[in-house]
Amino acid sequence: MKINKRFYIRVTAMGLIILFAILMAFLGKQHTILIDNKNIEINGVELKALQIVEFQVDKQPALELAKRDRLKTLVQGQTHTFIITYADENWEEFVLEKKLKVPFSEDMLIFSIPAFINDIEDVDNYLKPFIIKTIN
Amino acid sequence: MKKITFKSIKKLIANNLVTVLFLVICGFGIPLSGYSANFLISGIIVRISRNSFLILSLLIPIMAGMGLNFGMVLGAMAGQIGLIFVTDWNIVGIPAMVLAIIISIPISILLGQLCGRILNKAKGREMVTAYILGFFMNGVYQLVVLYGMGSIIPIKNTSLVLPRGYGIRNTVNLIGIRQSLDSIFNLSIFGIKIPLMTFIVIGVVCVFIVWFRKTKLGQDMRAVGQDMDVAAAAGIQVEHTRIVSIVISTVVAGIGMIIYLQNIGTLNTYNSHTQIGMFSVAAILVGGASVSKANIGNVFLGVILFHLMFIVSPMAGKNLIGQAQLGEYFRVFVSYGVITMSLVLYEMRKKRENLVNAEKLKDDQGDSNEN
Numbered sequence: 001m002k003i004n005k006r007f008y009i010r011v012t013a014m015g016l017i018i019l020f021a022i023l024m025a026f027l028g029k030q031h032t033i034l035i036d037n038k039n040i041e042i043n044g045v046e047l048k049a050l051q052i053v054e055f056q057v058d059k060q061p062a063l064e065l066a067k068r069d070r071l072k073t074l075v076q077g078q079t080h081t082f083i084i085t086y087a088d089e090n091w092e093e094f095v096l097e098k099k100l101k102v103p104f105s106e107d108m109l110i111f112s113i114p115a116f117i118n119d120i121e122d123v124d125n126y127l128k129p130f131i132i133k134t135i136n
Numbered sequence: 137m138k139k140i141t142f143k144s145i146k147k148l149i150a151n152n153l154v155t156v157l158f159l160v161i162c163g164f165g166i167p168l169s170g171y172s173a174n175f176l177i178s179g180i181i182v183r184i185s186r187n188s189f190l191i192l193s194l195l196i197p198i199m200a201g202m203g204l205n206f207g208m209v210l211g212a213m214a215g216q217i218g219l220i221f222v223t224d225w226n227i228v229g230i231p232a233m234v235l236a237i238i239i240s241i242p243i244s245i246l247l248g249q250l251c252g253r254i255l256n257k258a259k260g261r262e263m264v265t266a267y268i269l270g271f272f273m274n275g276v277y278q279l280v281v282l283y284g285m286g287s288i289i290p291i292k293n294t295s296l297v298l299p300r301g302y303g304i305r306n307t308v309n310l311i312g313i314r315q316s317l318d319s320i321f322n323l324s325i326f327g328i329k330i331p332l333m334t335f336i337v338i339g340v341v342c343v344f345i346v347w348f349r350k351t352k353l354g355q356d357m358r359a360v361g362q363d364m365d366v367a368a369a370a371g372i373q374v375e376h377t378r379i380v381s382i383v384i385s386t387v388v389a390g391i392g393m394i395i396y397l398q399n400i401g402t403l404n405t406y407n408s409h410t411q412i413g414m415f416s417v418a419a420i421l422v423g424g425a426s427v428s429k430a431n432i433g434n435v436f437l438g439v440i441l442f443h444l445m446f447i448v449s450p451m452a453g454k455n456l457i458g459q460a461q462l463g464e465y466f467r468v469f470v471s472y473g474v475i476t477m478s479l480v481l482y483e484m485r486k487k488r489e490n491l492v493n494a495e496k497l498k499d500d501q502g503d504s505n506e507n
Contacts, residue, residue, distance in 0.1 A: 017238060020234075020238070021235055021238045021239075022225070024231040024235040024238070025225065025227055026233070027231040028222075028227035028228055028229050028230070028231025028232045029226060029228075030226050030227065030228040030312060031226075054418055066362075076228055076229060085399045127406060133212065
């Protein structure tokens with residue numbers, strides 16, 4: 001079979017379209033993030049929930065969570081900035097900010113605020129995939 | 137300036153009988169419905185942005201002499217398959233629309249090729265063949281979506297799949313892409329929202345069609361549309377040109393369906409596409425197009441008049457008889473009636489023209505024999 005210039009152009013165009021489709025999938029992928037302000041046990045240590053805390057992701061409106069609250073937020077894309085604002089016993093305000101990559105394949109994740117405050121670098125402990133349990 | 141005479145007015149009405157009839161229906165219906173001008177205009181703008189793209193897909197096959205492409209439902213099915221996939225993958229917004237378009241295009245090309253090849257075997261009976269082909273492909277679509285998806289084709293979103301574990305549910309919520317194109321640029325004039333971005337996209341397709349008519353392929357299509365034998369004698373690949381016209385139409389219909397459904401926000405998996413062909417064809421005919429002649433103006437006039445009737449008729453029916461259902465029946469009956477009437481008028485006109493030409497030829501031959 002004779003391969004001419006047109007063949008290469010077509011293959012390149014198809015490759016570019018596929019790459020563009022992958023880019024669109026990454027840009028448009030929506031994730032549900034459950035923000036959890038409940039006591040959590042990590043490595044045998046129990047981390048206490050905060051009395052009141054403010055949560056913000058990207059430029060979305062801030063959400064206020066009381067103790068034992070769990071709220072839901074939707075995010076689009078792969079990289080997001082999480083901002084947590086809370087006060088300690090002396091009413092001194094702290095702001096924690098972290099830019100994170102959300103796994104593409106996960107539709108729903110749970111974000112634990114106590115674990116985030118405990119160790120901001122330990123992503124695996126505060127951002128975990130969440131699978132809804134179904135009764136068969 | 138051309139003088140306006142009774143004869144010229146009569147000719148104008150005779151040539152645009154369907155459009156005139158619709159103007160009369162709307163003229164009676166609007167005061168009966170009691171709707172405000174603001175409501176009607178905003179309703180019409182929504183429907184222009186929703187339907188124009190789909191109806192524009194009919195122009196190119198008409199140009200190639202293939203009549204009204206009832207096979208556009210094939211493209212609509214391809215668009216719907218694209219939307220089912222992006223919903224399953226949880227992709228939202230404009231990227232979801234673009235991805236759905238990218239998925240739908242190869243399917244549309246494949247279906248368009250199939251449709252074009254079949255129509256080449258049924259020259260002169262393209263419309264009825266495409267109409268029946270639409271029913272046939274609807275069966276294939278249902279087989280794929282109802283039995284293939286979730287079993288052979290992986291679908292992981294449980295809200296999409298039927299409780300039995302395979303097959304797509306009757307209704308798919310397109311909340312992720314709902315009005316994502318319409319809400320990019322919005323203009324508000326006297327409280328009427330105008331989805332500028334959608335109109336820009338429709339404008340781009342109009343420009344494409346105008347440009348396409350001037351290209352070599354466009355000229356070939358016009359030549360094929362006028363006379364296939366003459367075009368073949370001139371060295372044009374008639375069958376290939378006809379297939380290309382159907383492929384373009386199917387692809388545009390697929391994209392049009394995605395734009396249509398993003399505006400509505402809900403996909404009726406097994407029914408959304410079935411009415412699309414009929415209503416689009418009815419709309420372009422109302423706009424003054426015929427089986428052999430159509431332009432962009434017909435599309436917009438058709439959308440305005442046809443959908444004005446759609447908006448007005450339920451309320452007009454309710455106010456007139458006391459039952460809104462009457463208006464519903466009326467608009468379905470009118471859309472089928474319009475197509476029938478246009479086709480009958482077209483055939484009558486063609487026969488009359490043939491008769492006049494035959495008479496002329498007879499007279500000419502008589503003259504030459506006498507000489």
